Amino acid sequence: MESATPWTWQHGQNRSSTMLPHSGVGVLMDTKPCQIVFPAWNTYVSETDDGPLFVSFDEEAALKDLTDTLEHCARVIIPIRQPNRNGGPVKPESELLWNMEDELCSALAQHGVLCRLVGRLTHQGIRELVFQLDDWQSFRAPVGLWMQAHADYAIDVSEHEGWDFFNDCIRPTPERWLYLADESVVDNLIKNGSDPQKEHALEFVFVGERPGLEATAKALRGRGYRPLRGQDLRGIARPCPDGRGTWRQVRRLGSAGRHLILEPVFSRANRALGGWRS
Structure with a gap:
């Protein structure tokens, strides 16, 4: 610069x-x-x-x-x-x-x-x-x-x-654009009639090496994220040979008038894995 x-x-x-x-x-x-x-x-x-x-x-x-x-x-x-x-x-x-x-x-x-x-x-x-x-x-x-x-x-x-x-x-990275697209989905759900006080299941797929997946799984579990199909942390961290891990979050879209905030997911996953998908 x-x-x-x-x-x-x-x-x-x-x-x-x-x-x-x-x-x-x-x-x-x-x-x-x-x-x-x-x-x-x-x-x-x-x-x-x-x-x-x-x-x-x-x-x-x-x-x-x-x-x-x-x-x-x-x-x-x-x-x-x-x-x-x-x-x-x-x-x-x-x-x-x-x-x-x-x-x-x-x-x-x-x-x-x-x-x-x-x-x-x-x-x-x-x-x-x-x-x-x-x-x-x-x-x-x-x-x-x-x-x-x-x-x-x-x-x-x-x-x-x-x-x-x-x-x-300022310009968003490709990963940041994905995050903004996810936020747009949440906003549009609410605009089109989804009740933000009811629970909605959001599924995230994380791709990376085992140490990063384990660290991400532990951090997100502490924030109330639940593993898909009841897997434990080790199962999430290495569910298949290519290193894919899947979590499901079940939480309210809004609380006290605020929308679901995806930033903690994005930030923690990027720090541990260098990228994420949802």
């Missing part, structure tokens, strides 16, 4: 999903507005040694190869004042950060800046907005005014070349 060029300006940062027509930043020039935020977004959470990393991303940018366009990358970095235990903001600051992000995207659009918001990261009390852009000069001016309008935040901007940061830190 290219080395970053930090800005000397310091102030706050924000987060975004929609572009609002208002802006708290003055207009620098009379230009035709550009689209900064595109409609299709998705999210995932990665478990790291330092806590969860929350990633929201422009799905079209992740699915297509846009590396020949918008060849510069800017990370607008904001320290969250009072993060919760997961490193994210709480109300009323969370709403303030949304509004700040909307203001920034609106200002960039009104100034006709050729750029695109492609990602939003939240981790360890930091919020990052990641833009791909065509020209540094046109981007810096409205961002600088926006930073001045929010001088009570210590905002910084890190500059990179190319799409390496997006590819390395």
Whole structure:
């Protein structure tokens, strides 16, 4: 990944999903507005040694190869004042950060800046907005005014070349896309009438060497996962010569208004096996 060029300006940062027509930043020039935020977004959470990393991303940018366009990358970095235990903001600051992000995207659009918001990261009390852009000069001016309008935040901007940061830190891996597809199945079950308070059986198939399968089986058993057809842990770890292992989880799709979370399955299996199927 290219080395970053930090800005000397310091102030706050924000987060975004929609572009609002208002802006708290003055207009620098009379230009035709550009689209900064595109409609299709998705999210995932990665478990790291330092806590969860929350990633929201422009799905079209992740699915297509846009590396020949918008060849510069800017990370607008904001320290969250009072993060919760997961490193994210709480109300009323969370709403303030949304509004700040909307203001920034609106200002960039009104100034006709050729750029695109492609990602939003939240981790360890930091919020990052990641833009791909065509020209540094046109981007810096409205961002600088926006930073001045929010001088009570210590905002910084890190500059990179190319799409390496997006590819390395935001774009989902093939395994992550499988996980997102599984989450979509769960969401669609609920949207189409499945009662989230009733039990649903989800079957996972894990492929790997015996030590990894045994470690995965033990960890998931401790989280309430039950082996398929009553196998014990050793049976699960080596049910057939090619090393396949199968588990079945029987648990409620939702609890206390929350959907079933597949992330622990994905994370633990990937650490032990380097990949998984479901």
